[in-house]
Amino acid sequence: MTDTAVPATIERLEEVVIRFAGDSGDGMQLTGDRFTSVSAAFGNDLATLPDYPAEIRAPAGTLAGVSAFQIHISDHDILTPGDNPTVLVAMNPAALVANIGDLPRGGSVILNSDAFDERAYAKASLPGDPRVDGTLDGYQVFEVPMTSLTLKACEPTGAKPRDAERSKNFFALGLVSWMYTRPTESTLEWIEKRFGSRAQVAEANRRSFLAGYNFGETTELFAHAYEVRPASLEPGTYTNISGNTALAWGIVAAGQLSNLPVFLGSYPITPASDILHELSKHKNFGVRTMQAEDEIAGIGAALGAAFAGHLAFTTTSGPGIDLKSETIGLAVSLELPLVIIDIQRGGPSTGLPTKTEQADLLQVMYGRHGECPVPIVAARTASHCFDAVIEGVRIALAYRTPVFVLSDGYLANGSEPWLLPKVEDLPDLSVPFADGPNHTLPDGTEVFWPYERDPETLARPWAIPGTPGLEHRVGGIEKADGTGNISYDPTNHEHMVRLRAAKVAGIAKSIPPTDLDDPTGDGEILVLGWGSTWGAIQQAARVLRGKGRRIATAHLMHLNPFPSDLGDVLRRYPKILVPEMNLGQLTKLVRAEYLVDARPFSKVKGLPFTAAEIELAIDAELGDPR
Amino acid sequence: MTDTAVPVTTKKDWATDQEVRWCPGCGDYSILTAVQMLLPELGVRRENTVFVSGIGCSSRFPYYMSTYGIHSIHGRAPAIATGIASARPDLDVWVVTGDGDALSIGGNHLIHALRRNVNLTILLFNNQIYGLTKGQYSPTSELGKVTKSTPMGSVDHPFNPVSLALGAEATFVARTHDLDRKHMMETIRRAHEHRGASFVEIYQNCNVFNDGAFDAILGKEVRPDMLIPLVHGEPIRFGTDNGKGVVMQPDGRLRICDIAEVGEDALLVHDETRESAGLAFQLSHLAAGPHEPTPIGVFRAVERTTYESLMQDQLITAQQRSGPGDLAKLLASGGTWEV
Numbered sequence: 001m002t003d004t005a006v007p008a009t010i011e012r013l014e015e016v017v018i019r020f021a022g023d024s025g026d027g028m029q030l031t032g033d034r035f036t037s038v039s040a041a042f043g044n045d046l047a048t049l050p051d052y053p054a055e056i057r058a059p060a061g062t063l064a065g066v067s068a069f070q071i072h073i074s075d076h077d078i079l080t081p082g083d084n085p086t087v088l089v090a091m092n093p094a095a096l097v098a099n100i101g102d103l104p105r106g107g108s109v110i111l112n113s114d115a116f117d118e119r120a121y122a123k124a125s126l127p128g129d130p131r132v133d134g135t136l137d138g139y140q141v142f143e144v145p146m147t148s149l150t151l152k153a154c155e156p157t158g159a160k161p162r163d164a165e166r167s168k169n170f171f172a173l174g175l176v177s178w179m180y181t182r183p184t185e186s187t188l189e190w191i192e193k194r195f196g197s198r199a200q201v202a203e204a205n206r207r208s209f210l211a212g213y214n215f216g217e218t219t220e221l222f223a224h225a226y227e228v229r230p231a232s233l234e235p236g237t238y239t240n241i242s243g244n245t246a247l248a249w250g251i252v253a254a255g256q257l258s259n260l261p262v263f264l265g266s267y268p269i270t271p272a273s274d275i276l277h278e279l280s281k282h283k284n285f286g287v288r289t290m291q292a293e294d295e296i297a298g299i300g301a302a303l304g305a306a307f308a309g310h311l312a313f314t315t316t317s318g319p320g321i322d323l324k325s326e327t328i329g330l331a332v333s334l335e336l337p338l339v340i341i342d343i344q345r346g347g348p349s350t351g352l353p354t355k356t357e358q359a360d361l362l363q364v365m366y367g368r369h370g371e372c373p374v375p376i377v378a379a380r381t382a383s384h385c386f387d388a389v390i391e392g393v394r395i396a397l398a399y400r401t402p403v404f405v406l407s408d409g410y411l412a413n414g415s416e417p418w419l420l421p422k423v424e425d426l427p428d429l430s431v432p433f434a435d436g437p438n439h440t441l442p443d444g445t446e447v448f449w450p451y452e453r454d455p456e457t458l459a460r461p462w463a464i465p466g467t468p469g470l471e472h473r474v475g476g477i478e479k480a481d482g483t484g485n486i487s488y489d490p491t492n493h494e495h496m497v498r499l500r501a502a503k504v505a506g507i508a509k510s511i512p513p514t515d516l517d518d519p520t521g522d523g524e525i526l527v528l529g530w531g532s533t534w535g536a537i538q539q540a541a542r543v544l545r546g547k548g549r550r551i552a553t554a555h556l557m558h559l560n561p562f563p564s565d566l567g568d569v570l571r572r573y574p575k576i577l578v579p580e581m582n583l584g585q586l587t588k589l590v591r592a593e594y595l596v597d598a599r600p601f602s603k604v605k606g607l608p609f610t611a612a613e614i615e616l617a618i619d620a621e622l623g624d625p626r
Numbered sequence: 627m628t629d630t631a632v633p634v635t636t637k638k639d640w641a642t643d644q645e646v647r648w649c650p651g652c653g654d655y656s657i658l659t660a661v662q663m664l665l666p667e668l669g670v671r672r673e674n675t676v677f678v679s680g681i682g683c684s685s686r687f688p689y690y691m692s693t694y695g696i697h698s699i700h701g702r703a704p705a706i707a708t709g710i711a712s713a714r715p716d717l718d719v720w721v722v723t724g725d726g727d728a729l730s731i732g733g734n735h736l737i738h739a740l741r742r743n744v745n746l747t748i749l750l751f752n753n754q755i756y757g758l759t760k761g762q763y764s765p766t767s768e769l770g771k772v773t774k775s776t777p778m779g780s781v782d783h784p785f786n787p788v789s790l791a792l793g794a795e796a797t798f799v800a801r802t803h804d805l806d807r808k809h810m811m812e813t814i815r816r817a818h819e820h821r822g823a824s825f826v827e828i829y830q831n832c833n834v835f836n837d838g839a840f841d842a843i844l845g846k847e848v849r850p851d852m853l854i855p856l857v858h859g860e861p862i863r864f865g866t867d868n869g870k871g872v873v874m875q876p877d878g879r880l881r882i883c884d885i886a887e888v889g890e891d892a893l894l895v896h897d898e899t900r901e902s903a904g905l906a907f908q909l910s911h912l913a914a915g916p917h918e919p920t921p922i923g924v925f926r927a928v929e930r931t932t933y934e935s936l937m938q939d940q941l942i943t944a945q946q947r948s949g950p951g952d953l954a955k956l957l958a959s960g961g962t963w964e965v
Contacts, residue, residue: 041963230965239962249956256953263713283944285951288712288937293738297705300698300735304678304709307696308717312709330699420962423954465694465710465717468673473642473688475697476681485644486689 009224010181015074016228017082018176021099022091023060024053024067027169032069034173034190038182040240040417043230044073047535049081049608050413054270054353061123066098073180075229079535079542081414083610087179089172091115091146094124097135105138110175112168114147142221146171146212153211154204163201167208174212181227184213234419241418243382243411244271247315247341248278250389252285255311257390258397258429262287263305264313265298267320270353271409272343275315295323299340303327306336307474309433309464311393315341318360319350321367328402329368332500334474335451335460337396337403339389340364340374344408346606355606356409358531359582364404365560365589371497373504375399376559378406380534383418385411388557390427395507397431400459406559408581410608411532434461434470439482450474451484458503508561514569516554519545523552525622526573528598530556530586532608533579539611544618551618559586567594577601577621579614635666642692648683653804653830657751658690660810668818675718678707680727683758684751684830687722701732704739704748711744712934718818721748725766726756729785733765740796742933743822749814750787750827755836767836768915788910788925791825792903798824799906800924804831805844809922816924822932829916842917854882856909856923861893864919872912880908882919898927 018035022028029050039046049070058065072082087108090096092115103109111131121128130136131143150171154164170191177184187209195202216222241249255262266276268291280289288310292298299314306312316324321342331338344360346352364376375395379388385407392405437446438461450472451460463470472484480487481495517538518526529537534555541551554569556562570576570590576598578587584600591598601617603609640662648654665675675693679685681700688695698706703721711719721739728736728750739746755773756762762775766787770779791799798820802813810828817824829840843852854864854872863871863885871885871893885893900906906925913920 037961041961043963043965233965235965237958237962237964239958239960241960245960252951252956253953256951261713263709265709282951282956283941284948285956286941286945287951288941290709290712290937292705292708293734296702297708297735297738300702300705301709301712304696304706304711305713306709307694307706308676308710308714310713326699327702334696419965420957423957465676465714466674468671471672471693473677473691473695473697475688475695476699477697 010227011224013226013228014076015072015078016087016180016226017070017072017085018087018089019068019070019085019099019102020089020172021066021068021095022169023095024055024065025057025060026067026091027166028067028069028091031169031173032071034187035176035182036071036415037190037240038177038186039071039073040238041186042182044075044228045077045231045233045417046071046073046240046415047078047081048072048415049410051607052354059123061092061094061120063094063098063124066095068095068099073228075231077231077233079539080608080611083612089176091168091172092124093120093126093130097124097126097130100135103139106140108140108142109136110142110144110172112146112172113143114145144175144215144221149211149215150208153207157200157203157207159200159204164204167204170205170208171212171215174209174214175216178213178216179222179225181225184210233417236419238417238419240415241383241386242413242415243379243385243407244274244343244413245278246383246385246418247389247405247407248275248282250386251275251279251313252282252287253386253426254390254393254429255285255287257426258311258393258431260309260311262313263302263310264289264315265292265301265305266290266315267292267295267298269295269317269320271345271412272315272317272320272341274412275341275343295320296327299324299327299338303331303334303336303338306331306338307334307464309462311397312337313339313341315343317343317345317353318347318363321360321363325368328374329370329372330476331402332368332372332374333476333479335400337400337462339392339396339403339405341389341405341407343412344406346604352606354409356532356608357581357604357606358408358533359585359604360406361530361559361582361585362588364406371501373501374402374404374560375504375507376404376406377557378531378559379411380531380555380557382411382414382416386418386421390429391557394427394429395510397429398459398510399457399503399507400462401504406531408532431462433467434463435467436469448472449482449484451479451482453499458499458506505561508564511558511561511563513565514554514563515557516552516569517541518552520550522550523573524550525575525577525618526552526554526570527614527618528554528556528570528576528578528586528590529580530559533581536609536611536614537579540614540618543611543615549618549622556586559589562593566590570594570596570598575599575621577618579603579609579617581608632669632671635672637662637666640665640672640692642690644689646690647686649834651833652683653753653832654684654687654751656804656807657749657810657828657830658687660807661814662691663807664811664814668815670718674716675720676707676710677720677722678703678710679722680724680732681758682724682727682756683832684722684724685727701727701730702735703727704732704735704746707746708739708742708744708933711746712937715745715934715938719746721746723748723750725750725752725754725764725787729765729787729790737790737794740791740794740823740825743797743930744933745821746823747814747817748823748825750825751830752787752827753830753832753836754784754839755832757832757835761835784915786910787827789907791827792907792910792926795903796825796926797822797928797930798924799926800825801827801829801922803829803840803844803922813923816927820927822930840916843920852919854912854919854921856896856898856921856925858896858898858924858927860896861890862896862921863893870919872909880912882912898924900926901928
């Protein structure tokens with residue numbers, strides 16, 4: 001808690017959803033990140049949703065240039081970044097009108113009144129002042145001249161007005177920090193650390209932050225401050241983590257757990273580049289990162305490194321998967337471990353690079369020529385990305401196969417508190433390299449056959465260059481079973497196609513049963529999900545169960561192969577609803593596989609589901625009156 | 627790796643039991659023989675040798691070498707080989723490719739492997755035709771080439787592979803041909819010795835789809851007058867009685883002339899170690915195609931730190947700065963709190 005005096009009246013809230021919105025040059029993501037860190041350290045449970053335009057700097061003041069960051073903080077465990085904000089911080093008219101529609105009437109709007117003038121209305125293509133045309137009817141509006149107060153606060157630093165003005169996001173952060181009784185120390189320390197090398201900027205930010213905080217405290221504009229107490233989470237050590245950081249750390253961890261050097265071949269692409277950035281910071285773990293000339297070379301180099309005995313990864317988004325597909329096919333044929341991480345974004349083509357979607361499922365399942373099975377693992381929350389990559393590596397190493405790990409734009413940039421695992425509890429992922437002959441010819445000669453299989457996993461040996469006596473050639477041409485020599489024999493080809501399929505299907509033996517949650521045991525509907533829809537589905541189920549509905553949920557981490565009991569689970573329920581951020585891709589798969597009447601509930605707006613949307617959809621599916 | 631001496635091997639030790647399936651009379655056979663004869667002389671181990679290829683006739687090469695090998699996908703061999711070489715600097719990595727594989731579908735990977743200076747020995751078999759797909763023109767086919775896909779003649783200007791490699795700032799660039807085993811072996815030996823990406827264009831005859839493409843310069847009778855051997859530190863001269871040479875004109879352009887006319891001292895002395903690739907580039911353009919006097923040998927051989935050694939250095943520096951990786955420390959590095 002802060003030492004600074006707080007007003008006498010502090011209203012306690014269970015939770016609050018704040019959306020910071022401004023121009024993409026206004027530093028809203030930074031403000032949101034900072035508020036997140038402070039709230040996480042304070043002990044709130046939280047979930048975040050950054051929402052920003054693909055353009056680095058769209059024209060200032062326009063609707064296209066609005067960048068927003070939503071954070072849900074709570075004194076109990078929460079599952080989503082919140083359906084609707086309760087507080088909107090709007091730095092200009094465009095940010096106000098672009099976001100006000102999501103704020104229920106009665107909510108609070110804090111706006112930068114200095115940014116409301118004719119020029120700004122013109123830039124935002126507004127007919128006039130949105131503060132007086134009814135737009136804000138029914139809201140609690142706080143007008144704060146943030147720009148001029150920031151300029152005044154920065155005067156002693158000697159910063160030019162143009163530069164000083166850029167600190168206004170810190171004013172907003174200070175104000176909101178006061179409103180929600182956030183401690184100030186850690187933000188001040190952070191400003192020092194982040195901007196310390198530029199003394200004037202650091203000082204301007206510090207002064208603006210404190211000016212915002214003090215403004216809240218000393219003016220009578222706000223009747224009282226609010227408090228969201230720490231959540232009672234499972235005991236342990238927590239950190240706040242985004243999905244992409246969790247993936248990068250999962251990669252580092254998998255290298256340690258398998259005793260293999262890590263190799264990442266990658267090409268910059270939104271929203272996956274942060275994994276490459278994060279991993280590149282950890283070369284002291286022996287991690288090699290290569291920014292390749294293109295997506296194809298990224299996976300090509302990774303596959304080469306896998307052949308050479310490294311734990312190989314490639315990271316990308318949908319357009320990159322398009323380009324990597326041929327090499328994934330080669331990896332299936334070579335039967336080498338390789339983990340392909342796809343941070344899904346809106347498609348087709350360039351689509352919505354900064355927005356989320358789950359529409360690559362059928363692509364990763366089927367998007368290659370020939371019979372070309374690849375296991376698929378999907379993460380459900382930001383921190384679960386860590387577990388997903390470790391599970392992907394386990395499968396890749398044990399079965400010598402490329403594996404997809406799916407995340408999406410929402411998980412990639414969103415963050416949540418993560419109960420840190422104990423390193424000693426993490427699984428041992430190590431597998432042996434081949435070190436000698438594995439086959440005896442009829443004449444008794446001991447030989448090495450590169451495609452002789454482990455009878456249990458059907459994995460072939462991983463024989464790496466540098467091992468004398470195991471020299472062998474692999475390639476994309478069909479191989480004879482066992483010897484791995486080129487074979488055009490029709491019977492052998494069918495045999496190999498079936499072997500590769502059986503190997504991937506057999507992974508089901510090593511994965512846990514369906515993650516089913518059916519509190520009453522007789523659910524009237526099963527809500528089946530995968531990936532990042534988890535939070536919204538769980539929240540919706542929680543609300544409906546509170547109203548007496550019997551809701552079962554099942555969430556899939558393994559999408560190829562499915563858990564062995566999935567068919568039995570699905571057949572137990574009279575109705576199956578599958579919320580997906582696509583037009584029904586998992587729905588198609590389970591219908592085809594199990595002949596069940598699963599119904600899709602689709603949303604492809606580039607934004608995650610809200611819990612309320614899923615609640616309504618379940619209601620509609622159940623149909624009967626309560 | 628062991629400390630024991632590299633075992634003595636013969637050509638036979640480097641061959642596999644797989645039947646070689648190139649067309650009878652293909653130039654690839656003589657290249658395979660040259661490489662298999664050369665390897666025993668290089669003091670390398672089979673288990674530390676990796677051949678990587680793409681797709682095309684030449685790309686069958688790894689199946690015939692008793693080393694580690696990958697017959698990969700079209701055009702991608704330099705990318706895959708880059709991964710192998712940068713993961714495992716202890717390995718001896720070769721890329722075998724063709725004019726379509728390296729210069730058409732895989733052009734991007736080739737130039738980037740060269741500019742990065744990955745320690746690879748790249749052998750480009752140039753037969754100026756697509757053989758495996760049965761005879762379409764390639765990116766090195768001469769303008770107007772009549773093939774199945776270009777019945778009225780091709781309308782695209784060809785690449786000069788040596789010029790392209792020099793343009794990509796390759797540190798070792800050479801050319802040889804499939805009819806001179808000694809020259810091939812010496813050129814490939816030099817390429818292998820070189821630390822970094824070495825690029826060797828090998829003129830190779832496709833006797834089925836483009837027979838005689840190099841006859842104008844490689845025919846027994848014309849060869850002395852049509853091949854210009856490049857020898858480091860020597861004046862550039864050729865011809866039946868060594869009577870012709872290359873001079874630089876006052877305007878900076880290169881010209882072939884009779885030594886009798888210009889005198890020995892006027893000849894350009896070949897220097898493969900020149901930092902600028904400019905003169906080597908000019909030499910690569912001396913002939914407009916393999917029908918004019920054509921330089922062979924090493925165009926350029928300069929030292930530059932390799933990609934994988936720079937990568938390796940960063941890992942060492944990172945360890946010195948931050949100590950060996952500690953997973954628990956990493957997981958706590960973003961700031962933690964206790965509940």
